[in-house]
Amino acid sequence: MQINDSILHLENQLCFPLYAASRLTTQLYGPILKELNITYPQYLVLLVLWQKGNQTVNEICQSLYLESNTITPLLKRLVEKEIITRSRSQKDERIVNISLTENGISLKNKALEIPEQIYCSINQVGDITENEIVQFQKTLFKIINVLNNKTEIK
Amino acid sequence: MQINDSILHLENQLCFPLYAASRLTTQLYGPILKELNITYPQYLVLLVLWQKGNQTVNEICQSLYLESNTITPLLKRLVEKEIITRSRSQKDERIVNISLTENGISLKNKALEIPEQIYCSINQVGDITENEIVQFQKTLFKIINVLNNKTEIK
DNA sequence: TATATTTACATCGCAAACGATTAAATCTTA
DNA sequence: TAAGATTTAATCGTTTGCGATGTAAATATA
Numbered sequence: 001m002q003i004n005d006s007i008l009h010l011e012n013q014l015c016f017p018l019y020a021a022s023r024l025t026t027q028l029y030g031p032i033l034k035e036l037n038i039t040y041p042q043y044l045v046l047l048v049l050w051q052k053g054n055q056t057v058n059e060i061c062q063s064l065y066l067e068s069n070t071i072t073p074l075l076k077r078l079v080e081k082e083i084i085t086r087s088r089s090q091k092d093e094r095i096v097n098i099s100l101t102e103n104g105i106s107l108k109n110k111a112l113e114i115p116e117q118i119y120c121s122i123n124q125v126g127d128i129t130e131n132e133i134v135q136f137q138k139t140l141f142k143i144i145n146v147l148n149n150k151t152e153i154k
Numbered sequence: 155m156q157i158n159d160s161i162l163h164l165e166n167q168l169c170f171p172l173y174a175a176s177r178l179t180t181q182l183y184g185p186i187l188k189e190l191n192i193t194y195p196q197y198l199v200l201l202v203l204w205q206k207g208n209q210t211v212n213e214i215c216q217s218l219y220l221e222s223n224t225i226t227p228l229l230k231r232l233v234e235k236e237i238i239t240r241s242r243s244q245k246d247e248r249i250v251n252i253s254l255t256e257n258g259i260s261l262k263n264k265a266l267e268i269p270e271q272i273y274c275s276i277n278q279v280g281d282i283t284e285n286e287i288v289q290f291q292k293t294l295f296k297i298i299n300v301l302n303n304k305t306e307i308k
Numbered sequence: 309t310a311t312a313t314t315t316a317c318a319t320c321g322c323a324a325a326c327g328a329t330t331a332a333a334t335c336t337t338a
Numbered sequence: 339t340a341a342g343a344t345t346t347a348a349t350c351g352t353t354t355g356c357g358a359t360g361t362a363a364a365t366a367t368a
Contacts (some may be wrong), residue, residue, distance in 0.1 A: 005204075005205070005269035007266065007269045007270075008204055008205065008262070008265060008266065008269065009201070009205050010198070010202060010205060010217060011295075012269075013201070013269065013270070013350095014179070014273075014276070014287065014290075014291060015179045015180065015182075015183065015194075015221060015272065016198060016201070016218075017231070017291060017294035017295055017298060018172070018175055018176045018179055018192040018294060019176050019179070019180065019194075019296050020218070020219045020294075021172055021176075021177075021199070021294050021297045021301070022172045022173050022175075022176035022300050023219065023325075023326095024219060024297070024301035024302060025168070025169050025172055025173070025297070025301065026169065026173065026325095027301070027325095027326080028169075029169065030303060030326085030327080035352085039352095039353065039354080040169075040173075040354095041225050041353080041354065041355090044164070044170060044173070046165050047162055047163070047167070047170070048164060050159070050162055051162065051164060053164050056316085057316070057317065057318095058315090058316060058317085060308075061316095061317095063164060064170075064174070065174045065177065065178060066354095066355080066356095067355085067356070067357090068316070068317050068318065069317090069318075069319075069355080069356065069357085069358095070354065070355050070356070071317090071321090072317065072318055072319085072320095073318090073353085073354085074354075077353080086176070088298060090317085092315095092363075092364070093316095093318065093362080093363055094315065094316040094317070094363050094364070095315095095317085095363095096316080096317065107320095108162070111162060112161065112162065113172070114162075115161045115162065115167065116167075116341070117160075118168070118169065119168075121300075121301075122168070122297060122300060127296055127300065128293065128296050128297070128300075129235075132289075132293055133168065133293075135286075135289065135293075136168075136290060136294075137168060139282065139286055139287075139290045140171035140172060140174075140175050140290075141165075141171055142176050142281055142282050143175045143178070143179070143276060144171060144178060144344080145175050145181065145185055146275075146276060146281065146282070147175070147181070147182060147275075147276070148178060171345095177355075179357085180355095181355095184356085184357085193324080194324095195323080195324065195325090196323095210346085211346075211347065211348095212345090212346065212347085215346095215347095216347085220324095220325080220326090221325085221326070221327090222346075222347050222348065223325080223326065223327085223328095223347090223348075223349080223350090224324065224325050224326070225347090226347065226348055226349085227323085227324085227349095228323080228324075228349090231323080246333075246334070246345095246346085247332075247333055247334085247346095248332070248333050248334070248345065248346040248347070249333095249345095249346065250346080250347065250348095286333065
């Protein structure tokens with residue numbers, strides 16, 4: 001049954017290299033973000049806030065494809081670190097608005113160096129061309145869109 | 155500072171779409187694997203065992219780019235489910251050997267249908283060509299190799 | 309206006325992930 | 339062979355991720 005078996009081989013899966021590459025990439029951020037005293041998912045939330053300004057919990061969830069059950073506790077930790085503030089909307093009490101503190105705003109300056117550092121790490125070997133990365137990212141977003149629409153329909 | 159800022163935009167990161175695509179893909183497995191009563195990381199361990207036969211904890215860790223602090227508790231859960239067994243090597247008491255139970259072996263037959271189901275889900279829109287997936291996977295493994303060698307050197 | 313439905317977050321419980329550390333067995337080498 | 343280094347798993351504590359469910363506010367509908 002060698003032929004049938006091979007479809008279950010690790011290296012023939014799409015999911016596995018995606019999973020592994022994601023984790024290894026995240027690990028790359030670890031030491032860098034530790035200097036800012038934040039984690040990688042916390043960094044992603046800050047990217048959203050730096051880019052788009054004040055956001056509701058729901059908007060952050062949609063940007064990152066995460067649910068409130070993940071984001072809510074994470075945001076509370078960012079509040080404890082005095083990087084963001086949370087406040088209920090007055091118009092609609094269901095909505096929680098997230099704002100950056102002065103502290104959170106100024107973190108952005110330190111973060112500006114991060115993408116370059118990461119890019120260098122991945123490209124150090126020089127095995128991956130610029131073009132390849134561009135195409136790679138395009139495919140990633142295609143996959144994200146397919147899967148995100150799929151789960152939204154439910 | 156628009157020009158500088160854009161390097162921190164979500165859609166310009168490589169890490170973020172990788173992270174999002176990985177999670178969304180994993181979510182796709184959820185309902186399918188629930189029928190086998192296993193989780194996605196547990197499924198990956200089983201892929202290794204089905205493919206390579208009995209493995210040490212260390213071999214599983216290397217195959218999946220995970221550490222023992224993640225794998226050990228996961229393996230204990232698979233033991234509880236009577237899918238695998240654990241036993242210390244007699245030659246070298248440090249080593250723990252992992253074997254599939256009869257139950258674990260027979261799970262493979264059910265799993266044979268999974269890759270096809272997943273492939274259909276991702277390809278349903280028809281927006282992603284076969285060729286694109288192949289190239290995509292190649293880039294993934296390049297990234298994995300670069301990052302894995304990097305962390306090994308430490 | 310009363311009731312039902314939807315929306316926006318939050319809570320709970322469990323399973324990963326992972327950095328840091330530990331413990332025990334084995335190997336090296338002086 | 340004894341001391342030190344290395345290897346292999348395991349333990350601990352924290353954060354994340356997520357399915358399932360709950361709650362309160364807002365909206366739709368009867």
